[in-house]
Amino acid sequence: MLRFQTIIYIFIAFQLTACKNDTSKENIEIKKTPFAIVIHGGAGTIKKEYISSEKEAAIRQKLQEALNTGYLVLENGGSSLDAVQKTINVMENSPLFNAGKGAVLNSDGKTEMDASIMDGNTLNAGAVAGVFNIKNPINAARLVMDSIKHVMLSGKGAETFAKKYNVQFEEDAYFFTERRWNSLQKIKAKHNEKTFNKAVYNLKTDFVDEHKYGTVGAVAIDKNGNIAAATSTGGLTNKKYNRIGDSPIIGAGTYANNKSCGISSTGTGEFFIRTLAAHEVSNQFLYKKLSLKKSIHDVIFNQIEPLGGDGGMIGIDKNANVAWDFNTAGMYRGYKKSTGENVIKIYKK
Numbered sequence: 001m002l003r004f005q006t007i008i009y010i011f012i013a014f015q016l017t018a019c020k021n022d023t024s025k026e027n028i029e030i031k032k033t034p035f036a037i038v039i040h041g042g043a044g045t046i047k048k049e050y051i052s053s054e055k056e057a058a059i060r061q062k063l064q065e066a067l068n069t070g071y072l073v074l075e076n077g078g079s080s081l082d083a084v085q086k087t088i089n090v091m092e093n094s095p096l097f098n099a100g101k102g103a104v105l106n107s108d109g110k111t112e113m114d115a116s117i118m119d120g121n122t123l124n125a126g127a128v129a130g131v132f133n134i135k136n137p138i139n140a141a142r143l144v145m146d147s148i149k150h151v152m153l154s155g156k157g158a159e160t161f162a163k164k165y166n167v168q169f170e171e172d173a174y175f176f177t178e179r180r181w182n183s184l185q186k187i188k189a190k191h192n193e194k195t196f197n198k199a200v201y202n203l204k205t206d207f208v209d210e211h212k213y214g215t216v217g218a219v220a221i222d223k224n225g226n227i228a229a230a231t232s233t234g235g236l237t238n239k240k241y242n243r244i245g246d247s248p249i250i251g252a253g254t255y256a257n258n259k260s261c262g263i264s265s266t267g268t269g270e271f272f273i274r275t276l277a278a279h280e281v282s283n284q285f286l287y288k289k290l291s292l293k294k295s296i297h298d299v300i301f302n303q304i305e306p307l308g309g310d311g312g313m314i315g316i317d318k319n320a321n322v323a324w325d326f327n328t329a330g331m332y333r334g335y336k337k338s339t340g341e342n343v344i345k346i347y348k349k
Contacts, residue, residue, distance in 0.1 A: 037221075070220055
């Protein structure tokens, strides 16, 4: 009997040790699950000689704040959707970027904004286009995704929907900045109705300060391997006729798919729309088996640029690899990874 009991005790001890080892192994795997976030604050004629040291420092500080905000969500086990939304909020609330508070002015002198967000796990998405006075358009886009069956709402309808769900609105004065007003006046002086034509309305011939696509974007992958992407913008200075660019268009300015990657775009939106740029990067990754870096490069330089477009894209693939590329002089960009890497860049090199 005593021998039998001893055998039982040994068996139980062995099982407890095995369970303990399995649990430890599971915990180690959870800790090693990679996560990351990458952001952009627009691309264009961004050269060191055009930006004061004070402004560069402010831009870098705000980019770091945005990265830290999203990274903290991921580090605490939050979703990639929450991470990109909160990250975009930081940039929308800053006058440094062409989104939210710092958005450019349309031909009527008002901020007319677009935004979109996509869940790579479910392929669900939400977007708003041509909205006024919404403090954080990305929040309205998230509500569209989460609350109704539609993907995109525009104009007055989108604003009515946002008010129904208590999205925060602000008066015109909140969005107004003297820098954006001065830019509008310069553009208007150069592009009036009498001189307007496609050759003249080429941003490559514009003033340096206007040749910046300050659209903001974020892509993240969380500890569960779910990818999300989001983009928010004020569009083009002096835009007319309720023009809508690529930022709120799923597959053009924003795309996310757990099977491939997440992408956010910035640039001459019409060309990103015509090439379905963000989705095309996913296609290159999935079907051509190119790396994320090569996929982005191919779309920008072999599809968008030959048409006359410029700009850039950021992305994260399903393996938490981060990549970006652009065919402009610079792009505000940065990433932060669970490996400890933290990078912020502005210029081409």
